[in-house]
Amino acid sequence: MRVKICGITNLRDAMHAVECGADALGFVFYNESPRYITPKDAKRIIDQLPPFVERVGLFVNEGVETIETVCKYSEISLAQIHFDVDEESLDAIALKTLPVVRVRSAEDIHRFPDRYRLVDAYCEAYGGSGKRLNLEWFEGVDCSKIILAGGLTPENITEVKKYGFYGVDVSSGVESVKGKKDPQKVEWFLRNAKSL
């Protein structure tokens, strides 16, 4: 199962997550977030990453031009789109995108069935809220294009494995304080997520 560690704000957290086996790192370009990072600081971190690590930029209510400009400048490889979009708007962005489905009820998990998508619990405010989804909703569902997010922790990650998700995404569940990762929790999360 692939793992994205989200809400990276500093080089130490980034390198440690990669050393522990993270496949992707998330950078929050939403300036109301406690995990906000400037494109310049994200670039400084990304410049030092080893190869084969996906760099994901998170965007809330931004236009195509801003998304493309920030991603190009910071060398973001995938744009995670947190606001309501349709297929057409996603296709208008000139780089790989990952729509976020903010789930209010079970049927929402079937949005964008042909796309890789991040499925997270709905929350009024944007951002790593720690709120969990009802896993029973995924029984019998093809989860091979779904990245599960929301309230995952080193303790509960093992129970999601049986659903066959493409990947998982964690932020607050591996933090010591908002915007700062707890190295032990990151290591523990990745060990549990990656073990067979």
Ligand SMILES: O=C(O)c1ccccc1NCC(=O)[C@H](O)[C@H](O)COP(=O)(O)O
């Ligand atoms: O983390 C934020 O502050 C944030 C702000 C704006 C948009 C998205 C944001 N975070 C999203 C995530 O970190 C993840 O996609 C996911 O929701 C995991 O969150 P958590 O429940 O804390 O593990």
